[in-house]
C-alpha cells in the first residue's frame with residue numbers, strides 16, 4: 001500500500017469526524033453506542049482541532065480498479081498536550097448537547113456519556129505525561145503499517161515541541177493497539193476492570209492507561 005501522512009487542518013474536520021466515528025467502537029462504527037454523529041464529533045474530534053498537537057491523517061493511493069482519483073483517508077491520530085485546554089474544549093460541546101436533547105439519537109448517546117462520567121478510566125500523572133492521543137485505522141487498511149507510521153510521526157512532533165511524556169487510554173479488547181503501543185515504547189501504567197461498555201459489549205472490559213516518556217530518547 002502506498003501511504004502518505006500529512007497534518008490534519010480544520011478543513012479536514014469532516015474527514016476526521018468520519019474516520020473517528022466509523023472506527024469509534026473498538027475499531028467498528030460508534031453508531032452502536034453513540035448514534036448522534038454530530039455530537040460524537042463535538043467530543044472526539046473538535047477539541048483536538050481547536051488546540052491539539054500532532055494531528056495527522058494517513059492517506060493511501062487509490063486502487064486503480066476502484067476508479068477513485070484522489071488519495072483515500074484511511075486513518076488518523078489526534079492529540080493534545082495541554083490538559084486544561086483540552087478540558088475547556090470538551091466543555092464547548094455542552095451547549096450542543098443541551099440543544100439536541102429533544103432528539104432520540106442524542107438521548108441514546110447521553111447514556112454513554114453518563115456511564116463514562118460514572119466509570120472514569122485510570123489516568124496517569126498529567127505533569128509527567130501531559131499529552132494524550134487517539135489513533136484509529138479503517139478496517140480495510142489495518143495491518144499494513146499505517147498505525148505505526150501515524151504513531152511514529154506523532155511522537156516525533158511531540159518531541160519537537162518539547163513535550164515530556166504522553167499517555168493514552170485503551171482496553172484489553174484492542175489487541176492490535178496494545179501490540180503497536182508496546183512496540184513503540186509504551187508501558188502499562190495502570191489498569192482496572194470497567195463496566196463502562198457492558199451494555200454494548202456484553203461483558204466488562206479492562207481499561208488500561210499506557211505511558212511513554214519522551215525524555216529518554
Ligand SMILES: CC(C)(COP(=O)(O)OP(=O)(O)OC[C@H]1O[C@@H](n2cnc3c(N)ncnc32)[C@H](O)[C@@H]1OP(=O)(O)O)[C@@H](O)C(=O)NCCC(=O)NCCS
Nearest residue numbers: 027136137142143144145146147148170174176177179180
Ligand atoms: C490499532 C491500530 C490503530 C493499528 O494500526 P495498523 O495500521 O493496523 O497497525 P500496523 O499495521 O502499523 O501494525 C502495528 C503493530 O500492531 C500490532 N498488530 C497489528 N495487527 C495486529 C493483530 N491483528 N493482532 C495483534 N497485533 C497486531 C503489531 O504489534 C504490529 O507491529 P508489527 O507489524 O511490527 O508486528 C488499528 O489496528 C486499529 O485501528 N484498530 C482498531 C481500533 C483501535 O484499537 N484503535 C486504538 C484505540 S486505543
